[in-house]
Amino acid sequence: MTISCGECRQGKWGNWNCCARTNPNGREQAEYLRVPYADVGLIVIPDGLDDEQVIFLSDILPTGCQAAEYCEITPEAEKTIAVWGCGPVGVMAIRSCFLLGAKRVIAIDEVPERLALAHARGAETIDRCVLN
Numbered sequence: 001m002t003i004s005c006g007e008c009r010q011g012k013w014g015n016w017n018c019c020a021r022t023n024p025n026g027r028e029q030a031e032y033l034r035v036p037y038a039d040v041g042l043i044v045i046p047d048g049l050d051d052e053q054v055i056f057l058s059d060i061l062p063t064g065c066q067a068a069e070y071c072e073i074t075p076e077a078e079k080t081i082a083v084w085g086c087g088p089v090g091v092m093a094i095r096s097c098f099l100l101g102a103k104r105v106i107a108i109d110e111v112p113e114r115l116a117l118a119h120a121r122g123a124e125t126i127d128r129c130v131l132n
């Protein structure tokens with residue numbers, strides 16, 4: 001879950017995960033969570049979604065999608081995008097790049113299973129270990 005004041009510079013840009021005002025002690029872990037400014041970024045979870053689906057939709061997918069959006073991809077630009085790391089967020093970034101119109105996506109990782117997942121999603125892959 002992302003908590004944001006919605007009023008700071010990052011919040012006005014829609015970068016709610018970068019809000020320093022609502023998360024000044026980000027390294028600490030808590031057993032309970034109070035949600036200040038809950039009216040800014042929270043959404044009602046539709047019926048029929050389990051916890052794993054909701055976590056996926058509220059964290060992994062938007063993070064990968066946001067990374068792809070920062071690349072300013074359009075079909076007309078015919079961009080080649082490199083994605084370092086092919087874990088869940090990396091795979092979502094790869095898929096988002098293609099959805100936005102990237103011409104090529106090059107996926108870089110060192111874990112064979114992750115590279116295989118990236119390849120299955122259409123990326124060209126590079127084993128990071130062979131670059132050293």
Ligand SMILES: [Zn+2]
Binds near residue numbers: 006008009010
């Ligand atoms: Zn803020």
